Amino acid sequence: MITGRIPIRTHIITEKEDIVDVVKKYTGEIAAPGDIIAIAESVVAISQGRAILHETVKPGLLAHFMCRFPGKEGSLAAPHSMQVAIQEVGTGRFLLGVAAAGLGRLFGRRGDFYRVAGRQLAQIDDFAGTMWPFDRHIVLGPKDPQGVVDRIKAATGAEAVIADVNDIGKVDILAATGGVDREMLCSYLKDNPHGNDDQQTPIVVLVSEENMDC
Amino acid sequence: MYYRKVPRITNLWSKVTDGEKGEWLSKLFIESTRPFEHSLIRVDNEVIIIRCKGVMLNMPEGKISINDGLVREVCLKQDNSDSTSIELFLDQPAEVKLATLEVFPFRLEITLDRSYLARLFSGKTVMIDPAHGGKDTGGQGAVSLMEKDVVMPIAINLQKALQRAGAKAVLTRNGDEDISAKERFEKASLEKADIYISLHTHACADSRVAGAATKYLANSDDSTALATYIQEELVKKIKVADRGVAEELEPVLPVALPAVEVEVVTITNIVEEVFLRGLTIQKRAAEGIFNGLRDYFAVRQSDLKVN
Numbered sequence: 407m408i409t410g411r412i413p414i415r416t417h418i419i420t421e422k423e424d425i426v427d428v429v430k431k432y433t434g435e436i437a438a439p440g441d442i443i444a445i446a447e448s449v450v451a452i453s454q455g456r457a458i459l460h461e462t463v464k465p466g467l468l469a470h471f472m473c474r475f476p477g478k479e480g481s482l483a484a485p486h487s488m489q490v491a492i493q494e495v496g497t498g499r500f501l502l503g504v505a506a507a508g509l510g511r512l513f514g515r516r517g518d519f520y521r522v523a524g525r526q527l528a529q530i531d532d533f534a535g536t537m538w539p540f541d542r543h544i545v546l547g548p549k550d551p552q553g554v555v556d557r558i559k560a561a562t563g564a565e566a567v568i569a570d571v572n573d574i575g576k577v578d579i580l581a582a583t584g585g586v587d588r589e590m591l592c593s594y595l596k597d598n599p600h601g602n603d604d605q606q607t608p609i610v611v612l613v614s615e616e617n618m619d620c
Numbered sequence: 621m622y623y624r625k626v627p628r629i630t631n632l633w634s635k636v637t638d639g640e641k642g643e644w645l646s647k648l649f650i651e652s653t654r655p656f657e658h659s660l661i662r663v664d665n666e667v668i669i670i671r672c673k674g675v676m677l678n679m680p681e682g683k684i685s686i687n688d689g690l691v692r693e694v695c696l697k698q699d700n701s702d703s704t705s706i707e708l709f710l711d712q713p714a715e716v717k718l719a720t721l722e723v724f725p726f727r728l729e730i731t732l733d734r735s736y737l738a739r740l741f742s743g744k745t746v747m748i749d750p751a752h753g754g755k756d757t758g759g760q761g762a763v764s765l766m767e768k769d770v771v772m773p774i775a776i777n778l779q780k781a782l783q784r785a786g787a788k789a790v791l792t793r794n795g796d797e798d799i800s801a802k803e804r805f806e807k808a809s810l811e812k813a814d815i816y817i818s819l820h821t822h823a824c825a826d827s828r829v830a831g832a833a834t835k836y837l838a839n840s841d842d843s844t845a846l847a848t849y850i851q852e853e854l855v856k857k858i859k860v861a862d863r864g865v866a867e868e869l870e871p872v873l874p875v876a877l878p879a880v881e882v883e884v885v886t887i888t889n890i891v892e893e894v895f896l897r898g899l900t901i902q903k904r905a906a907e908g909i910f911n912g913l914r915d916y917f918a919v920r921q922s923d924l925k926v927n
Contacts, residue, residue, distance in 0.1 A: 410724040412653065415631045415679040432678065435628060436653060460891055473763055484763060484894045533894040534901070538859050542891050607631055618724070 407615040408590070412436060413599045413607035418539065421455040426557045428453065429566075432609055437564040440614035442591065445558070446600045447529060447570045447580055448536045449608040450548035457543040458490060460533065465489040468497065472504070487532040487544045494546065495524045503527075529570055529580070537606060551581035559583045564611075567591060571598045627654035628678035629704060630725060632694060634686050636734070644738055644784065646690045646714070650706065650728040653678075655720060658728060665713040670706040670730070677704055687857055689785075689911055690714055690734050711914065712736045740917045741785035747813035748782075748791050750775035751820045751872075751881075754798025759823025761893035768796065770896045771819040774884060777906030778817070782913070805874040815846065815916075816879035817909065818872060821887040821896070822863070830889040831861025835868035835881040842878035845919070850882055850912030857908030858901055860885055860892065878916075882909060 414432050419425070429443060437443050451457065465473075465485035473488040482488050492500045503523025510518030520528045529547025536545045548554065551568045558566035565585045570578040577592040591612070599610045631651040639645050656675035662668050677698045684694045695707040708716075714732040721727040750771040752758035758767025775791055782789035790811050792804040808816050822833060832854050836847035847865045855862045863883070873879040884905045885892040895901045 412725050413631050413651070417680045435625060435676075436630070436678065483897060484890050486890060487894075533891045534898045541859075541895070601633070613724075 408442070408594055408612045409615045409618045410613040411594065411599050412611040412613065413601060414609040414611065415607050416449075416609060418537075418606070419449045419453055419608065421453060421457065423453050425450050425453040425554060426561050429558050429609060430561045433562055433564070433611055437562055437611045437613075438617050439563040440565075440617050442565040442567060442586055442612040442614075443558060443562060444567050444569050444591075444595060444600075444610045444612060445554075446608040447548055447551070447568050447578075448531055448540075448545050450551065450554055450568055451529075451545050452536070452540055454549050456546040456549065457536070457540050458546070459543055460484070460486040463489050463544070466492070468492060468500075481530060481532045481535060482527075483532055487530060490544050490546065491523075491527045491530055494526060494530070499523055528578070548580065555581045555583050569595055569600075571595050571600055625653065627652045627656045627675045627726070629672075629675060629696070630678045632679070632684060632696070632706075634688060634691065636688050639731075644734040646686075646688050646732040646734055648686070648691065648694065648708070648730040648732075649721075650730070651725040652728070653725055655722075655726050656728075658718065660716065660718055662716070666710045668708040668710070668716055670708070670718070670728075672704040672706065674702055675704050676701070685856070687853070687907070687911060689781075689907070689914055690732055690737055708732075711911075712740070712918070737914065738786045740914060740921065741782065741787040743786075744782075744815070744917065745788040745790070745811055745813045746782050746913065747808040747811060747816045748775045748778055748789055749804050749816065749818040750791060750793060751818050752798075753793050753796055756798050759821055759887045761887045761896070762827060762890050763893055765887060765893050765896055767821045767823065767887055770821060770887065770902075771884070773899075773902040774905045775819050777903050778819075778909055781906055781910045785910075801872055805876075808874055809876065813877055815913065816874050816877055817850075817913075818879070818881040820881055820883045821885055821892075822883040823888045824886060825888075827888055827890060829863075830886045830892055831855075831863040832858065832885055833863035833883045834865050835873075835883070836865065837873050837875060837879060838867045839875060840878055843873075843880055846878050846912070846916045847880045849915040849919075850880060850909050853911035853915065854882065854884070854905065854908035857904045857911065858885070860895075 463486040469485045469489035473485045476482050503519045506522040507519035526547045531545040534541050555566040565583045567582040568580045575596040577595045601607045629652045634648045657673040659671050692709045692711050697705045717731045719729045752768035779789040834847040834851040836843035851865045
């Protein structure tokens, strides 16, 4: 049972750091076995060097064409981020996703593009999707999220999750250690305790009842 | 376990809000794992120090920019293993109050009264011109955005901020209308505006060009000063390349009052076009321009006192 949340402000995490060391540094005196450490997926990806500057991406014709279809406020709205998405899953699978999305729309279904093309595309943050100074980067989803949370648990003793939470209450758990009740966790994260770009709190400790009362 | 360990400061955040009696306030919240002793020291009108005893910093030492119009920045320092100092640097004098909130995590609430800021803007009229409109789309982004559309939410945010500060803020257009420069200037004249701010985005054939610039009419020292203040605060707030302050050569500004043209970002730069899709830049650009106006009115007020 979770009885409290501690959002933790950190320094700006870069690709030169191991996210497990960073988490240990900021939660070492705070989290204990029984607690859950939630980490924002974007900082895990950044620490893995998965933030890409647009100057290094050359969008093709398909990317230029497809970037007109996501909504005005949607991700993948620039040809560069669309090109990164195409490269991430391959042109064939990407086009299958497009076809599925087209068919899905005919039947009033949403989300078929990501179901077919790959869930990892939903984790791509376009420009402005990540806090400064990575707001000019396209940030992919993290690699091997399960491996990362397992290492965090080994280093801290606490359970760990990597989550993608947005400001409209959508919570996507990318990976979690064995002791985490995912459904319960979503309810604790849906108001986005990681904060927006003004609140640099990529780590949140969810404190268990037994640790609160000790 | 939290009752056994030394309290640790884990987070600091701020917001501008209205008080229960309608006061206009800046609030800063220091979050920690447990309560700690604290005392307030006012150094001068612009510096306030909160000394905290028996608490460790769990977040990084150093400066955090706030730039909310009143609080410029906060500096956190671990003085020794038993004490931490929190320094607040203000742009304007303000009354300050501390309160403790018995929640988890524990919160030390610092409340600052923004009424000095409100006095600065009281009685002022600002004409805000969301440029272009109707058939005149202005610049166009590589994907789909048009200048006439993206300047509108920034104008509305600026209008709200100025109205909350007690100024009269009027838009030259309220919808997607194509109106002439002459009509815009006449509206400013009719409203007896003190300031005219025309909101634009830059457009350039070279898609690598990025950033913000502010232009002024060379025949007015006031316009030059206003442009300088706005540009400085805008770049600080939205963190884009500083394309500088320059003389406006086109007849797009009225000559009868201090007037500037603010090119918030460059719409033809692919990254900045994506920025313009989000709510963050719309809000922050307005806050940056507001802060520039604050500096302009503050200097003009102190000039008046000297004279």
